[in-house]
Amino acid sequence: MIRIALTKGRIEEKAVEIFEKIGYDCTELHNKGRKLFFNIGDGVEVVLAKANDVVTYVDHGVCDMGVVGKDTIMEMGRNLYECLDLGFGKCRFALACKKDFDFFDGYGHRIVASKYPNVTKEYFRNRGLDVEVVKIDGSVELAPLLGLSDGIVDIVETGSTLKENGLEVVCDVAPISARLIVNPASLKLKKNDIDKIIDSIAQVL
């Protein structure tokens, strides 16, 4: 049995399309109600979870594989084998600030708000910049508008959230897309079954 954790929502829908293309029966996933466990045939079971939990379940080995955004993988920083870029859910992490504010001007201490404090700290640490990071749980665009921070590091897809709130991208931080992850021990113990799934997915991408 191979157990795969899918991130609920947009990633789940695209992932289900891929699993159908490679021949699994995902009928139940289209009419799932509140159910969280699905047998999709050929010894494969799917569970639905929140993004952070997909990483936790695969990290602990209770799920062999997972489909999750690179944003979550980067923020959680776990030792997982990231075997495929699935090419959907494309967006990016970017540093943004209020229009006409020069974030990199001068040597002043900067404050950056983000839902992704680890990604943000890592980005500025790698550049040797002294930046204080404040964790915000949602609608992070508010932080510079309220005067809490000089900028934000957040996910940008179309750019319309930034635009509608008078913010603009200063620079890109990292590209994001959905990834197929595998627990390293599962990869050894169930190598043939896992390789078969990875190869089939790679062929339909």
Ligand code: PRP
């Ligand atoms: C993300 C992100 C931005 C928005 C960017 O939020 O935090 O707010 O999408 O997308 P855009 O560039 O296309 O406007 P999400 O929709 O994931 O909701 P959240 O705030 O609950 O995390």
